[in-house]
């Protein structure tokens with residue numbers, strides 16, 4: 001079975017969303033996501049954002065991102081805020097999800113969610129925080145993408161996966177060298193669902209929240 005990898009910096013396999021690196025052009029035959037990562041933000045961002053907009057109009061662009069907030073490695077928060085809001089607006093206009101990068105920025109996410117009316121579907125990727133952090137945002141259109149942290153059964157991610165509404169779940173390898181199969185196998189044990197059921201579930205989850213569908 002081929003499992004869908006919803007966020008990867010490596011794989012260019014058919015069933016994956018490849019996050020474009022800076023200066024990287026998309027390949028015509030593979031899915032991708034495009035955005036300016038908070039780590040790569042500077043005052044020149046508007047030039048880069050022209051490119052993001054251009055690529056985002058391609059039908060194999062499945063998501064905007066990753067974009068978000070990072071208090072450890074990002075530039076000043078006003079800039080991060082401004083740029084995140086632009087990414088969110090673009091995702092909303094295209095009706096495709098935004099892949100969220102969030103490090104010590106929970107309050108900034110909540111501030112955004114509470115102040116905006118037109119909130120896109122957001123996929124909080126690499127989630128590995130306490131469950132209550134996730135529960136706080138369940139009133140908003142937020143899903144969670146689980147990666148290597150669920151290989152440990154006592155991780156925060158594993159605990160949240162068990163409780164998370166099943167229609168808000170996705171899986172990813174992110175920047176790891178793991179195979180996506182290992183993530184699905186682990187999720188299948190945690191959720192007590194077969195790999196087939198999981199595969200169908202995440203596909204339906206995606207197609208419910210995005211105007212650009214997967215098969």
Ligand SMILES: [Zn+2]
Nearest residue numbers: 009066174175
């Ligand atoms: Zn990533």
